Amino acid sequence: MTAAKTRSVAIDLVRVIAIIGVVARHVWYDPDGIVAQVVCPWAIAVFFVLTGYLWSSRRDLEGEVKNRFRNLLIPYMTWLVVIGVPFFTWAFIHFSDKRLEVLALMAATAYGSQLMVVPFSACWFFTTMFFTAVLARYLERYPRRVTWVVLAVTLLITSAPGSIPKVLWFLPLGTGLAFPCLLFLVFGQELRRHRARITRPLTTGLLVIGVGAVAVALGASHNLAGTLIEVKNSTYGFPVLGLVSGAVIGLGLVLVAEGLDPIVPSRIGPAVVQVASTSTFVMFLHPCILFLMRGDEDAGTWPQFLASLLGSFALALLFLRLRIFSWLTGVWAPRVPAGTAVQPAAKDPV
Template sequence: MGERSAAIDAVRVVGMVAVVAGHVWITPETRQWLYTWHLPLFFILTGYLWSGRRGIKGEAAVRARTLLVPYACWFAIIAAITWGFQLIQGSFNPRVAAGQVWGGPLQSEPFWAFWFPTALFVATILYVPVSRLALPWQWCVALALLIVTAYVPGTQLAFLPLAIGQGLGAFVFVVAGQTLRRAQARMSRDGVVGPAMLAGGVALVLLFPDSFVDVKGLHFGVPVVGILTAVLIGGGLIVTARAYLSRTPRPLSVTVVWLSMSSLVVMFVHVPIASALDALGDGSVAGFLITIVASWALGLALVALPAAWFLTGARGAAPRLNDTSSADSAAIRPERT
C-alpha cells in the first residue's frame, strides 16, 4: 500500500472549490478565471501521477471502481429524486431526461458536472497504451485528438455518449501532466518555478480574456493560448504545492487528505444542493458557502464509512491522526494516487 501526498491533495481541494464557485458565479469572469484551469487541473494531475504499472484491463477495473461506479450510483439517486418530483409536478420531459442519460453537454441541471468522471475515465484508459510511446509521440497523439475534437469544423464529437469526446479532447492535459512530472525531476528551484508558471498563466488570462477553456463544450479558446494557460495555472499550482506544502503538520495533512477523498462526492452533489438552495448562478456568497459546507459534510460522512466506497470512489480507509506509519507528515497513507 502506497502513500499519497497531502500537497497534491491540497491542489485537488482547491480545484474542487473552484468548480463549485464556477457554478454559483456563472459570469464571463468565472469563465475567464476559473473554467480555463479548474477541470483541466484534474486531467493534468492524472498524467502527473501516472505510474504505468497497470495494463488496460487493470486500469479499467480500478478506474471503473473509483469513477464509474460512483457515477452510476449518484446518477440513479439524483435522477430518482429529480424525475420523481418532476413527475409529481407534471414537468417531466422524457427528451431532457434522455439527454441527461446520454451525457456530455446534454446533461442539464442537476447533472451539470456529471460529464467529468466519464471523460476522465476515457482519457485515462486511452493513456495506458499511449504512455508506452516516447513523449514526443504522446504529444502527436494528444494534439491530433485535440484538433479533431475541438478545431475541425463540422465534427460533433462533443455529443458522443458519456462525454467520450470530452475525454478525447482533454487527453492533451494528461500528456501535459506527464510532461510536467518529467520536467520537474530536473527542476532545482520548484519554489520559484511554480509561482512563475502561475504568473505566466495569469498574464495570458489578462492578455487573452476571451480565450477561456470549457472542456464540456470542447471549447479550448485561442489555439495554443487556451491550452498553455490551463497548463501554466494547473501545473503552477502543483509545483508550488509540492515546493511549499511538502511538509505540513500532521493534523493539517490528514484534514486535507480527508477533504480530497471527499471531493468526488462534492463533484456529484454540489449542483443539486446549489439548485435546491436556488444558488446556481446567483453569485451569492452565502449560497456558495452553504453549498460548499453541505457538499463536503456529506462527502466526509461517507468517506468515514469504508463500506460506502461505491459513492465516494475512495480506495481504502481515510487516515487517522494517531496513525504514525509515515515519517513524512505530508505523505499520508493508505492510498497510492
C-alpha cells in the same frame, strides 16, 4: 483487510483548491463574471494534470480499465440513479404538460451528462476522466510520438472555425472530450518526467502560474468568437493557447504545492488528505444542493456557495469516518498522508 493508502499532502492540497474552484464556478455561473473568468481556465485541467503527474507505469490496459471503472464509473452510475430518480420524478410531476421533453432529457442524460446542467453539472467529468485515462494507457503500446500526433490532431479540431469543435461534444458519455483532456494529462506526465531537474519548485511554480495567468489575461481563455473556455461545452479558448494555458497553470499549482509541502505543519496533513478524499462526493452532491437552493434564481450567492461546499464536505466526511457508502464516495480504503504510520483497516469499507 484493506490497507490504508498513503497520500501526498501537496497533491491533495491542489485537489482541494480545484474542488473549491469548481463549486464556486457552479455557484456564480455567469460566463462574463469574475469567478468564471478566473476559475474556468484551470479548474478542470488541474484534475487531469494530477492524474498524469501521478501516472503509474506499472499498470497495463486491463488494470487501468478495472481501476478507473471502480473509482470513477461505479460512483458515476450510483449517483446517476441517486440524482436521476428524484429529479425526473419531480420533472414528470412539475412539467406534466411537457413529458415528451422530460423523456428527451432522460435520454440525453443517459447518452452523456455533458449535455446536461444542474443537478448533473459535474457528472460528465467522471466518464471523461475514465476515457481519458484509458486512452492514455492504450496509447502507451505505441511510441510516444503517436500520443503527440493524436494531440496535434485534437488541437486542429479544437482550433477549427465554426461548429467543428462541437463534434467532440456530441459523442456519447463525454468520450470525445477525452481527447482535449488528454493534453492536460500528458502535461502532467511530462512534469513528472522532468521533476527531478526542478530544484526550486515554489519559485518555478509561481513563475509558471504567472505565465499562464498572463496568457489568460491577454485572451487565451476566449476563442475567436469571444466564448469562454469550458471543456464540458466543447469550447476551448483561443486556438491551442486556451488549452495549453490551463495545463500550464495546473503544472504551476502542483509545483507551488510541493514547494510549500515541507513547511505545512504535520498536524494539518491528515485534515487536508481527508478533505481531498471527499472530492468525488462533493463533485456530485454540490450541484444538487445548488439546484434545491436556487430555484428560479440564476445569480449565485455566498449562502449558496457555503451551503453547497461545506454541506457536501461535512456529509462526505461523515460517510468516510463511518466507512459507509463507498459507492458514493469512491473511497474504498482509508487514506493518510505519506509518511504516516498506518495500521491495517479492521474490515473492508462497505
